Amino acid sequence: MRRTFIAATAAALLVAPALASAEELSSDELSSEAPPTLGWMGAESRPADGRPRTLMQVIPELEPTVATYGALAAPARQIIYMNKNGGTFSPGGNDARTNRSSLVKRSVAIRPWAVTDAGWQQVMSCVRQLYAPYNIEITDVDPGNVPHIESVVAGRPSDLSLEDGVGGVSPFTLDCGVIPNSIVYTFAEIYGNDLETVCEVVAQETAHSYGLDHEVLASDPMTYLNYDGLKQFRDADVKCGEFQQRSCGLPGAPV
Numbered sequence: 155m156r157r158t159f160i161a162a163t164a165a166a167l168l169v170a171p172a173l174a175s176a177e178e179l180s181s182d183e184l185s186s187e188a189p190p191t192l193g194w195m196g197a198e199s200r201p202a203d204g205r206p207r208t209l210m211q212v213i214p215e216l217e218p219t220v221a222t223y224g225a226l227a228a229p230a231r232q233i234i235y236m237n238k239n240g241g242t243f244s245p246g247g248n249d250a251r252t253n254r255s256s257l258v259k260r261s262v263a264i265r266p267w268a269v270t271d272a273g274w275q276q277v278m279s280c281v282r283q284l285y286a287p288y289n290i291e292i293t294d295v296d297p298g299n300v301p302h303i304e305s306v307v308a309g310r311p312s313d314l315s316l317e318d319g320v321g322g323v324s325p326f327t328l329d330c331g332v333i334p335n336s337i338v339y340t341f342a343e344i345y346g347n348d349l350e351t352v353c354e355v356v357a358q359e360t361a362h363s364y365g366l367d368h369e370v371l372a373s374d375p376m377t378y379l380n381y382d383g384l385k386q387f388r389d390a391d392v393k394c395g396e397f398q399q400r401s402c403g404l405p406g407a408p409v
Contacts, residue, residue: 232290233302234360236281238274238342240264240308248325248336250304255337256325257314264309267342273349277307280353284375284387304337305360307352311341321345322355324362330403336363354385361387367394367402 235250244261246254269277274294282292311320324338338359345352357375369392372379376387378396394402 232288233297233300234281234285234290234292235297235302235304236278236292236294236307236356237296237304238267238269238294238307240266240306243306243337248333250302250335250337251299253337257323257337257339259315262313264306264313264339267308269342269349273347276349277353277356280350280384281356284353284357284385287387301335303333303335303360303363305356306337306339307342307356309339309341310343313341314339318344321351322359324359326362326367327365328403330365330367332365333363338363350384357385357387368396369393370395370399 240263241253242261242263243253243255243258245258246256248254248256267274278292278294285292311318311323314323316323320341321344322338322340325333325336327333340352340355340359342352345355354375361376366376368378369376370379371377371388371390371392372381373383373385374388374390374392375385377385393399
């Protein structure tokens, strides 16, 4: 079960899963426990609409995770760097300050997203709107050596050797831990002019690195369920899952 965002702490960290109300669930779309395959979410099952789905990749080297930053204080402010310019990313432990990513197997170059200035500002405004209730700065200026999460909003899934139907990917931990300096990817080129969906995918991928799992609430960006309108982070207890309810935190994923 998954708890949604809670803005009670100074660092505004996102919290891990809890319970959902039954009225939020669609019995024709959901069933009982269905553990993920090989630690990846979404590649195996898509709805008939065929829209790209997002993934989480387990990074076992972080177990046990730094979900509370251990003995260290969390940064005074959280920063998400929105990067439409792509760049070169090397394999290794996640570090947005040095372009090292656990999601790449070799050094990869991602081309800039060919989006108009107006389109980019629309995406930036949308992501800022979704994160507005929380102490998280959304910027498209590289923070450099300052701790931050980087959201690469560019390229295609093939850049990371992923199948065509993947719209985004984030590292994840088995126990829904926070991943400092994580790099996540939204493959914006495959969405064309669907800027609202790009915004929602950015929200989901960045939130995965704050420890949020997929859930079965259609109006929240952590869902795979269809929704008419812009999804918003909801302050509600919600069951984890994609198209089926399951335990939170990727139980049984290989390590």
